[in-house]
Amino acid sequence: MSGAYYEKVARINLSTGEIKVEKLDLDLARKFIGGRGLGTKMLYDEGVATVDPLSPENKLIYITGPMTGSGSPSSGRYMVVTKSPLTGMIACSNSGGVWGARLKYAGWDALIVEGQAPEWTYITIEDDKIELLDAREYVGKLSEDLDEALREKHGKEAAVLNIGPAGEKQVLLAAIMNDKDRAAGRSGVGAVMGSKKLKAIVVKATRKALDNVADPEGLKAVNQRCMKLIRENPVTNQALRSYGTAVLVNIVNNIGAFPVKNWQGSYYDKGDAISGETLAEKYLEKPGACHRCPIACARVIRHDGKIIGGPEYEPLWAYGGDCGNDDLYVINECNRLCNEYGLDAISVPCTIAAAMELYQRGFIKEEECDGVPLEWGSGKALIEWTRRMGDPETPLARLMSSGSVRLCEHYGHPEFAMAVKKQEMPAYDARAIQGIGITYATSNRGGCHVRGYMISPEVLGLPKQMDRTVTEEKAAWAKIFQDLTAVIDSMGNCLFTSFALGAQEYADLLNAATGTSHSVEQLLETGDRIYNIERMFNKAAGMKPEDDRLPKRLMREPISNGPSEGMSSKIELTLPQYYEARGWVNAFPTDETLKRLGLEECVGK
Amino acid sequence: MIEVRLFATLRQGRDKIVYLAPEGLAQAADVLQSLNIPAEEVSILLVNGFHSKPETPVKDGDVLALFPPVGGG
Numbered sequence: 001m002s003g004a005y006y007e008k009v010a011r012i013n014l015s016t017g018e019i020k021v022e023k024l025d026l027d028l029a030r031k032f033i034g035g036r037g038l039g040t041k042m043l044y045d046e047g048v049a050t051v052d053p054l055s056p057e058n059k060l061i062y063i064t065g066p067m068t069g070s071g072s073p074s075s076g077r078y079m080v081v082t083k084s085p086l087t088g089m090i091a092c093s094n095s096g097g098v099w100g101a102r103l104k105y106a107g108w109d110a111l112i113v114e115g116q117a118p119e120w121t122y123i124t125i126e127d128d129k130i131e132l133l134d135a136r137e138y139v140g141k142l143s144e145d146l147d148e149a150l151r152e153k154h155g156k157e158a159a160v161l162n163i164g165p166a167g168e169k170q171v172l173l174a175a176i177m178n179d180k181d182r183a184a185g186r187s188g189v190g191a192v193m194g195s196k197k198l199k200a201i202v203v204k205a206t207r208k209a210l211d212n213v214a215d216p217e218g219l220k221a222v223n224q225r226c227m228k229l230i231r232e233n234p235v236t237n238q239a240l241r242s243y244g245t246a247v248l249v250n251i252v253n254n255i256g257a258f259p260v261k262n263w264q265g266s267y268y269d270k271g272d273a274i275s276g277e278t279l280a281e282k283y284l285e286k287p288g289a290c291h292r293c294p295i296a297c298a299r300v301i302r303h304d305g306k307i308i309g310g311p312e313y314e315p316l317w318a319y320g321g322d323c324g325n326d327d328l329y330v331i332n333e334c335n336r337l338c339n340e341y342g343l344d345a346i347s348v349p350c351t352i353a354a355a356m357e358l359y360q361r362g363f364i365k366e367e368e369c370d371g372v373p374l375e376w377g378s379g380k381a382l383i384e385w386t387r388r389m390g391d392p393e394t395p396l397a398r399l400m401s402s403g404s405v406r407l408c409e410h411y412g413h414p415e416f417a418m419a420v421k422k423q424e425m426p427a428y429d430a431r432a433i434q435g436i437g438i439t440y441a442t443s444n445r446g447g448c449h450v451r452g453y454m455i456s457p458e459v460l461g462l463p464k465q466m467d468r469t470v471t472e473e474k475a476a477w478a479k480i481f482q483d484l485t486a487v488i489d490s491m492g493n494c495l496f497t498s499f500a501l502g503a504q505e506y507a508d509l510l511n512a513a514t515g516t517s518h519s520v521e522q523l524l525e526t527g528d529r530i531y532n533i534e535r536m537f538n539k540a541a542g543m544k545p546e547d548d549r550l551p552k553r554l555m556r557e558p559i560s561n562g563p564s565e566g567m568s569s570k571i572e573l574t575l576p577q578y579y580e581a582r583g584w585v586n587a588f589p590t591d592e593t594l595k596r597l598g599l600e601e602c603v604g605k
Numbered sequence: 606m607i608e609v610r611l612f613a614t615l616r617q618g619r620d621k622i623v624y625l626a627p628e629g630l631a632q633a634a635d636v637l638q639s640l641n642i643p644a645e646e647v648s649i650l651l652v653n654g655f656h657s658k659p660e661t662p663v664k665d666g667d668v669l670a671l672f673p674p675v676g677g678g
Contacts, residue, residue, distance in 0.1 A: 239674055
């Protein structure tokens with residue numbers, strides 16, 4: 001054991017019931033760090049890029065980073081890496097809570113789950129011991145109920161990861177839930193778990209801290225320095241704790257980059273009613289924190305007499321302005337349903353918004369709606385269609401549960417799907433914020449904001465204020481943000497630490513924990529390598545250059561209202577600049593780029 | 606009138622929206638001063654939806670939005 005890796009991977013074959021313990025390839029781990037980077041490399045090497053994502057041949061990797069559970073700030077992250085049934089490309093969904101740290105404390109760097117169980121199964125892990133147990137009695141259970149039931153059975157100290165009914169039904173927008181309201185939310189990873197008839201993974205660990213870091217005293221010193229930076233930073237010390245990510249509603253709306261009614265507009269005149277300020281005033285019980293997190297951005301709210309997890313910025317926008325709804329109670333209820341059914345709380349409401357536009361334009365008929373018309377702003381529709389998408393029974397519910405692209409293509413109008421690579425874009429209008437459009441277009445997992453959060457410089461002014469309306473310098477910055485994000489995701493730290501920490505702090509944390517001696521340049525090159533291995537997975541999976549495109553609406557329909565009225569995306573200018581910065585031609589790395597990054601195994605592929 | 610929208614902690618002890626007569630208010634800094642908001646408490650200052658500085662000129666009909674340091678994602 002050395003350097004914050006336990007050097008142990010469990011390969012669990014659900015078809016045969018065989019469980020093998022494999023040694024982590026430490027050289028590979030150091031080259032790809034862990035988490036997102038190492039998980040993607042492992043999946044690439046497993047050769048699953050061309051398989052049907054919902055077949056037994058797909059593999060599901062649950063992986064921690066070297067910093068997961070290390071005691072460094074906000075270091076409770078784990079990732080789920082698999083081939084996405086939504087996009088047909090790489091999926092890497094990242095979640096907090098305590099489950100990831102518990103898996104690490106049990107002595108596992110990663111689990112590779114393959115095959116398909118003959119009957120519904122769940123996995124228990126107690127330190128070295130891994131067992132497959134009968135889950136038939138839990139089929140149909142909502143996620144939080146199952147969490148309670150399994151902790152009742154296996155001990156309150158157990159951490160539970162599971163899928164709800166949506167994952168069981170292989171809904172393409174299904175999430176994997178852990179610790180009740182934390183989610184590996186995107187790209188349909190819950191459907192892959194459901195396709196394997198795996199209902200839950202319960203983890204118990206004797207260890208309460210990592211006992212194998214390379215330089216414990218050095219790590220303690222870097223941790224203290226990082227903690228001081230986090231405490232001194234107004235965003236990480238106070239702002240996220242007070243209002244959560246929900247504080248963005250008013251900011252993004254006030255610059256006119258808050259998509260309304262499926263991106264037909266971009267300013268919502270009732271924005272304040274669904275804002276972080278209003279959420280805090282009316283419903284907030286307290287902030288919530290993941291494993292050893294000083295930031296505490298999560299919202300714990302009062303809802304129908306219960307204390308539950310509350311919405312992030314994304315569902316506030318997507319169930320709010322994007323669906324023309326200003327009733328915050330409805331958003332809280334829909335967010336609860338997403339957690340209970342195990343659904344992506346971005347893609348589900350975005351797909352409802354697309355359906356509402358199809359209904360508005362007469363393409364979806366009232367008789368298809370089974371008594372609940374898809375009218376803009378209808379709280380009844382939002383609640384009922386979320387429930388229906390979580391456990392689809394009717395033809396329209398089945399279509400909608402497959403995401404906006406498949407829905408809109410069915411009706412012959414793919415232009416109303418606000419998605420990239422078949423995954424719905426989140427809550428920032430790329431017509432009004434030029435850099436985030438590069439992130440959306442080039443994200444390897446499809447429409448996503450956290451693959452290179454250009455909102456930080458373009459809207460929040462961090463680390464410096466950039467003009468959101470221009471394209472200059474944006475391609476180079478997007479690449480740097482993407483590379484550093486890939487590093488943070490691979491380490492197992494939360495991305496939000498980057499509001500206070502810089503690349504040097506991440507290098508120092510990683511070096512102290514693993515015994516490496518990465519410079520900042522080497523660390524960013526590692527991020528570049530990770531971004532490229534993801535891209536090579538996508539290439540092997542059949543990605544085409546035209547998949548790096550934004551929906552046509554963003555280029556052809558200028559914003560119709562608010563402060564950014566008249567703006568459109570200039571992605572045609574920035575995309576070539578981005579490819580040049582990456583060393584890519586026609587959306588893919590050249591052999592020279594692959595060799596420079598030490599990805600010789602991908603050359604010629 | 607100049608409309609000033611206050612957000613997050615800047616709302617504490619103040620109204621959410623304040624309307625000010627434009628007389629004597631030449632730039633955003635004058636607006637902050639008239640509301641007793643120290644400039645260092647304002648991290649994002651929008652004038653009509655665009656990021657601005659305290660020295661940005663203001664006029665009748667403008668909408669200012671003021672935010673303390675905030676983050677999210």
